[in-house]
Amino acid sequence: MHTQIPIKEGLFTWPSSKPQLLGSRCSRCAEATFPAQPDCRNCGSRETHIVELGDRGTLWTWTIQTFMPKQPYHSSETEATFAPYGVGYVEMPGGVRVEARLQPNTAQQLKIGMPMQLAIIPFRSDEQGNDIMTFCFTAVTEE
Amino acid sequence: MDVAIIGIGLHRFGRSPDMSGMQQGASAVRAALADAGLSWKDMQFAYGGSQDAGNADSLVNELGLTGLQFTNIWNGCATGGSSLHAAYTAIKSGEYDLGVVVGFDKHPRGAFNPQPKDWGLDDWYGETGLMLTTQFFALKTQRYMHDHGITEDALIRVSEKAFTNGSLTPTAWRQQKLSYDEIAQSAMISDPLRKYMFCSPAEGGAALIICNAEKARQYSSKPLYLKAAAIRTRHYGSFEVFAPSQAMNVADAPTVTASKAAFELAGIGPKDVDVIQLQDTDCGTEIIHMAENGFCEHGEQEQLLRDGATGINGHLPINTDGGCLANGEPVGASGLRQVYEICVQLRGEGGARQVGNNPKVGYTHVYGAPGLSGVTIISK
Numbered sequence: 001m002h003t004q005i006p007i008k009e010g011l012f013t014w015p016s017s018k019p020q021l022l023g024s025r026c027s028r029c030a031e032a033t034f035p036a037q038p039d040c041r042n043c044g045s046r047e048t049h050i051v052e053l054g055d056r057g058t059l060w061t062w063t064i065q066t067f068m069p070k071q072p073y074h075s076s077e078t079e080a081t082f083a084p085y086g087v088g089y090v091e092m093p094g095g096v097r098v099e100a101r102l103q104p105n106t107a108q109q110l111k112i113g114m115p116m117q118l119a120i121i122p123f124r125s126d127e128q129g130n131d132i133m134t135f136c137f138t139a140v141t142e143e
Numbered sequence: 144m145d146v147a148i149i150g151i152g153l154h155r156f157g158r159s160p161d162m163s164g165m166q167q168g169a170s171a172v173r174a175a176l177a178d179a180g181l182s183w184k185d186m187q188f189a190y191g192g193s194q195d196a197g198n199a200d201s202l203v204n205e206l207g208l209t210g211l212q213f214t215n216i217w218n219g220c221a222t223g224g225s226s227l228h229a230a231y232t233a234i235k236s237g238e239y240d241l242g243v244v245v246g247f248d249k250h251p252r253g254a255f256n257p258q259p260k261d262w263g264l265d266d267w268y269g270e271t272g273l274m275l276t277t278q279f280f281a282l283k284t285q286r287y288m289h290d291h292g293i294t295e296d297a298l299i300r301v302s303e304k305a306f307t308n309g310s311l312t313p314t315a316w317r318q319q320k321l322s323y324d325e326i327a328q329s330a331m332i333s334d335p336l337r338k339y340m341f342c343s344p345a346e347g348g349a350a351l352i353i354c355n356a357e358k359a360r361q362y363s364s365k366p367l368y369l370k371a372a373a374i375r376t377r378h379y380g381s382f383e384v385f386a387p388s389q390a391m392n393v394a395d396a397p398t399v400t401a402s403k404a405a406f407e408l409a410g411i412g413p414k415d416v417d418v419i420q421l422q423d424t425d426c427g428t429e430i431i432h433m434a435e436n437g438f439c440e441h442g443e444q445e446q447l448l449r450d451g452a453t454g455i456n457g458h459l460p461i462n463t464d465g466g467c468l469a470n471g472e473p474v475g476a477s478g479l480r481q482v483y484e485i486c487v488q489l490r491g492e493g494g495a496r497q498v499g500n501n502p503k504v505g506y507t508h509v510y511g512a513p514g515l516s517g518v519t520i521i522s523k
Contacts, residue, residue, distance in 0.1 A: 008267040031390060041379055042390070063336075069275055070256040073271075085272065087278050087282065089282065099386065
């Protein structure tokens, strides 16, 4: 059994059977941001708190990454095994648009306004064979 | 104190395999000095920048150790705009009368690979493949097309124009015209943007000699005047590159605020401009920047492009030298190449790409990560 380690602590609740994206909300102006940060980009306040941003959202815009990015990209892929991936901004019920990898990776599968579901997936393996986990969004298949 | 441009110089964009980036910068400075009839020892100050080709102030090793004030500037793709703005304020303040602005670069092949830490971001953002400028421009274009009814036809027409103009520009990197179909059938890189809709990192240098307008006639029979230079960064709510998240409310882009500030400084409006340079890292952003700079309403671009309005013979000529698409983007030099081209056009020296009707007012706009814009307005 591989150990599953988040690529960065604090991006999403983990481990969890129903993981949520985590952000911060300003205690003064109530604006939310992702990832969480100790200060507010809107009003400059230093009073923010961690909040769950939700696990479902709506696709605001999208594209497809067709070529393997150079470093700092760090996956377990090679040029030969690289598979195109979707990239988009997803409007979250927590009141912020979050940039994320999308599992659908063809233009036919993606449409602005479509509902999206958060998923936590293995992204690469580290030297000890652990799975490094990241977040992405998939298309909602059932309601 | 008004500000004049009395000399312009360019080292050819593209690839110069036998020259370092810095040598290309020095080549541009020498060309600008020759154009102004001045020498390096006449320069009281210099502002310059490069992303990948070294510290600009090391140019003194090539040009001469004259003791001048030389300040390095780096502001992403807006480096040239910021260097020129610094020179503009140095003259306006009365501190100096005469100086040089220079930008140069030499990038490796392929897309830029910015590092998260340089932009205040965590490693995971780059590691998971979310930090590509190409993605951002595609994401912004995709949403813009959805909101304003722009179709792929408009993207193709911007590319077609760029390479047509490049074919008329002896200093351009890409001098081969491309047909509508070649562009429409080129590989999809980052939906909706295809291969021939993106500019590429490149090499080159550009330089300008700037002086106190009261003294311009001492040096030049054809001075041009820098009526405005403005730099603005993003507000909360504008959709910008390198943003792991963005706010729900939408604010004006920094291009909108920089453009308004520049028009206010110059005391004129978009209708008074005869020839235009807009940041065209890709076809989508040229379209977006047409409206953000006030030259049309959002959504009007589709018809304007179909009518050829932005071509050399149109009423809104944009990127007459082929822009970034045909010249490539050496980051440090790119914003100054725009100003160089506007000066060529206002002097009437554009040759096969010269716009008609004796243009009197030109405009440049550069955009850089992580969300800043620089605008200049230049007149005869």
